[in-house]
Amino acid sequence: MDMANSNKPHGPLSGTRVIDWTMWQFGPVCSMMLADLGAEVIKVESLDGDHARQFHTVSGSSSSLPGGLNAYFESLNRQKKSLSLDLKSSSGQEIMRKLVEESDIFVQNFRKGVAERLGLGYDDLIKINPKLIYGAATGYGPNGPDSDKPAFAYTGEARSGSLWWAGPNDGNPYNLQSIADQISGIMLCNGILGALVNQKETGKGQKVDVSHLGSMMWLGGNRYGMALLTGNEPGGQERKSARNPLWNCYKCSDDHWIAFAMNQSDRYWPSFCEAIERPDLNEDERYTNMGVRTENRVELIGKLDDVFITQPRKYWIERMDSTEGIIWEKVQSIWDLPEDPQVVQNNYIIDFEHPVLGPVKYLQTPFQYSETPIETKLPAPELGQHTEEILTGILGYTWEDIANFQDQGTII
The missing domain is CATH 3.40.50.10540 (Crotonobetainyl-coa:carnitine coa-transferase; domain 1)
Structure with missing residues (x-):
């Protein structure tokens, strides 16, 4: 300067x-x-x-x-x-x-x-x-x-x-x-x-x-606005029991994490299953829509954990980039930001x-x-x-x- x-x-x-x-x-x-x-x-x-x-x-x-x-x-x-x-x-x-x-x-x-x-x-x-x-x-x-x-x-x-x-x-x-x-x-x-x-x-x-x-x-x-209007406070959620598994983050094999933010999960679910190389999950009646995915979320998140931990984050980034419409991001630390x-x-x-x-x-x-x-x-x-x-x-x-x-x- x-x-x-x-x-x-x-x-x-x-x-x-x-x-x-x-x-x-x-x-x-x-x-x-x-x-x-x-x-x-x-x-x-x-x-x-x-x-x-x-x-x-x-x-x-x-x-x-x-x-x-x-x-x-x-x-x-x-x-x-x-x-x-x-x-x-x-x-x-x-x-x-x-x-x-x-x-x-x-x-x-x-x-x-x-x-x-x-x-x-x-x-x-x-x-x-x-x-x-x-x-x-x-x-x-x-x-x-x-x-x-x-x-x-x-x-x-x-x-x-x-x-x-x-x-x-x-x-x-x-x-x-x-x-x-x-x-x-x-x-x-x-x-x-x-x-x-x-x-x-x-x-x-x-x-x-x-x-x-x-x-x-x-x-x-x-969070506060809804509570004042409805009398109900939107609760926090833990990662392993997130109501929407596509609004969550997952650990990869290199200890880095990847986050997903797909609120309209029914819209994204089929392409997401293709991106993670698990098309069978899209056919499983326990996960075919948001309602049943929420009911079975703990089990599903466990399965997704097992998927993402098999490959480094770079691999999953390439998979997500090659699949149209997936909304994802790297979970970074302070030290990643300057670069x-x-x-x-x-x-x-x-x-x-x-x-x-x-x-x-x-x-x-x-x-x-x-x-x-x-x-x-x-x-x-x-x-x-x-x-x-x-x-x-x-x-x-x-x-x-x-x-x-x-x-x-x-x-x-």
């Missing part, structure tokens, strides 16, 4: 300025997406930085990188500039207020009451900049008896009922690996984009509140020349625009890396002012 062109406009939000007063994952996901869309994102950090900078272990795996960096912070904060600031000082609050005047969007994910105590709540900032869009990332939403309750991704997953989604039907809730932070950040970004459209039309700002609880319920999708041509050619994973780490790969926000393409130009910032640039270039402070702020301990 040519760092010399890092100021070239890119993305549909080029010319938009965002104040990112967030930490951990929920808020940073949102602001990084806005940065990928072309916005100038200024990450305002305390003098000791976002706590994620010190997060060197995730789910038992090391995230440490050379140069004192860590993958957790790097993967959530690329494309941003860092302003390190003591917001408990009067001069720090003055700087923040001036920055609010010059910005379009403000994002924060602190517990209810923290921003207000520092004079950074929505009611405070909308007076300074009536056009400001104020994004608030919360655990449980702005209203209700638990609106000020501390929360992380796991608590949002628990409260929303989503811990029952994963794992076998054994009566135990299963960890979703903090998916609530990711989906909530995506939802907050979407909410802000909607408010930005209204801002362009009316000139007015507004508050956008998105929570772990609400986002995870929405992610539940039709997947479909991933590479759509820029879902990109190559980047990091100033400390050298050549790295980044997961790219999966939006593709024909006229305003997005582009990754900057790595995650060092703590306070852009403080002087922001104070002089955007806010008009002098070098004497900066020296005074440093003497006061307002900046580093």
Whole structure:
């Protein structure tokens, strides 16, 4: 990546300025997406930085990188500039207020009451900049008896009922690996984009509140929608007893898996039996239609297991490709994705020349625009890396002012 062109406009939000007063994952996901869309994102950090900078272990795996960096912070904060600031000082609050005047969007994910105590709540900032869009990332939403309750991704997953989604039907809730932070950040970004459209039309700002609880319920999708309408929750299913054997995955002889997604199974059953070289199954009265296949699904899945385990996945892929209409896919791991041509050619994973780490790969926000393409130009910032640039270039402070702020301990 040519760092010399890092100021070239890119993305549909080029010319938009965002104040990112967030930490951990929920808020940073949102602001990084806005940065990928072309916005100038200024990450305002305390003098000791976002706590994620010190997060060197995730789910038992090391995230440490050379140069004192860590993958957790790097993967959530690329494309941003860092302003390190003591917001408990009067001069720090003055700087923040001036920055609010010059910005379009403000994002924060602190517990209810923290921003207000520092004079950074929505009611405070909308007076300074009536056009400001104020994004608030919360655990449980702005209203209700638990609106000020501390929360992380796991608590949002628990409260929303989503811990029952994963794992076998054994009566135990299963960890979703903090998916609530990711989906909530995506939802907050979407909410802000909607408010930005209204801002362009009316000139007015507004508050956008998105929570772990609400986002995870929405992610539940039709599972929750059907339950609310019918009184019945669609149940999960285990692989060996899936109601539709053609909506399932099977292990091959090389320990790789192949998945099938044929919901109209009667339509596909004859050609599927030909593809797996078992035309006799199509003639077996126990499997001739969806109704009887469902009744005999455990036995049938066992037979299909016995078929697929006889050959490597490459063999079965060739068989499926040579049979018209079969809907299948490889079951891949994370490690397969960087070499997947479909991933590479759509820029879902990109190559980047990091100033400390050298050549790295980044997961790219999966939006593709024909006229305003997005582009990754900057790595995650060092703590306070852009403080002087922001104070002089955007806010008009002098070098004497900066020296005074440093003497006061307002900046580093």
